[in-house]
Amino acid sequence: MRAARMSGPGGSGHRAPDHKDDQDLRERKMTGATVWLTGLPSAGKTTIAYALAERLRGEGHRVEVLDGDEIREFLSAGLGFGREDRHTNVQRIGFVAELLASNGVKALVPVIAPYADSREAVRKRHQREGTPYLEVHVATPVEVCSERDVKGLYAKQAAGEISGLTGVDDPYEQPESPDLRIASHTQTVQESAAALYALLTERGLV
Numbered sequence: 001m002r003a004a005r006m007s008g009p010g011g012s013g014h015r016a017p018d019h020k021d022d023q024d025l026r027e028r029k030m031t032g033a034t035v036w037l038t039g040l041p042s043a044g045k046t047t048i049a050y051a052l053a054e055r056l057r058g059e060g061h062r063v064e065v066l067d068g069d070e071i072r073e074f075l076s077a078g079l080g081f082g083r084e085d086r087h088t089n090v091q092r093i094g095f096v097a098e099l100l101a102s103n104g105v106k107a108l109v110p111v112i113a114p115y116a117d118s119r120e121a122v123r124k125r126h127q128r129e130g131t132p133y134l135e136v137h138v139a140t141p142v143e144v145c146s147e148r149d150v151k152g153l154y155a156k157q158a159a160g161e162i163s164g165l166t167g168v169d170d171p172y173e174q175p176e177s178p179d180l181r182i183a184s185h186t187q188t189v190q191e192s193a194a195a196l197y198a199l200l201t202e203r204g205l206v
Contacts (some may be wrong), residue, residue, distance in 0.1 A: 029060050032101035032204050034094075034126060035196065037110040038119060038175065039138030040167040041153050042145040044192065045110035045183040048138065051193035053108055061106050061206065066093055080101040081164045087118045094122030101131045106205070114166045116173040132205060136196060137178040142167045144185045 035052075037045040046067060053063045064155050071093050072079070079085040090113045095109040119135060126133035145167070146154040157165040164170045175181075180199045184192045200206040 010205070011087065012047055019073040019079060027160065028204065028206055029062075030104045031205055032062075032104045032106060032134070033132035033134065033200070033203075034097040034107045034109060034122075035134045035136060035200070036097070036100045037136045037138050038113045040142055040145045040172060041112065041165065042148040042150045043138040043140035044148075044189065045112075045138045047183065048182070048192045048196065049110040050109040051102065051189050052196050053106075055193065055197060056206065057108055059206070063106045063108065064100055066097055066107060066109045066111070068093075071096075071111070082171075083115065084114075085174065087115065087121075090115075090118040091121060093099070095127055097122075098126050098129055098131050098133075101126070101133075102129055106200075112166050114170070114172045116175070119175070124159045132203065134203070135175055136199075137175045138184050138192075139174070139181050140185045160169050163193075184203070 019125060037044050037049055045067075049065050051104055053065050056063045058085075072089070075092055075096070076089045079089050080192050090111065092112055093109060093113075101106040113122075123133050123135065153162065153165055154168065156162045157168055166172045182192045182195055187195075199205065
């Protein structure tokens with residue numbers, strides 16, 4: 001905690017707490033925001049989100065990670081992977097994220113969201129509500145993602161077991177002007193999370 005030296009006639013030279021700094025810190029901890037991490041399957045979105053969440057919780061922020069797989073299971077059960085269903089899924093997640101963020105939660109959303117118009121609709125929802133929203137592109141090349149293949153999706157697609165894999169045989173429209181672009185294949189998870197934390201700091205959110 002920073003302190004200020006007392007001054008003026010008869011000042012004792014004692015240091016007093018800077019209550020304004022304390023108040024600013026409390027306000028930042030209570031300020032909600034949505035951080036949407038978009039990128040290809042196995043790009044590292046979820047890993048980075050959880051690393052950032054751990055740091056933020058350690059500092060006293062309220063944080064929720066809206067994992068795309070969990071959303072599919074519980075909130076969007078029954079939806080397919082065609083364009084219309086993908087759009088519906090993204091809008092549902094965007095609604096929940098904005099609801100959380102508007103109530104003081106840092107909502108971290110590691111979800112592919114392959115279509116630019118779907119992501120833009122989520123951004124506009126946040127803008128209408130006056131809720132901070134950051135779009136982060138985890139820009140891992142498809143070659144690296146297919147080598148990682150965390151869930152075995154690329155192998156299944158190559159074997160003809162599945163189709164409609166984003167970035168392979170289904171479109172991925174990468175953001176043209178994201179708030180941050182992370183090259184996760186050239187740095188560690190902690191370095192990627194630190195870059196995202198630096199963005200939050202720059203925007204006055206932490």
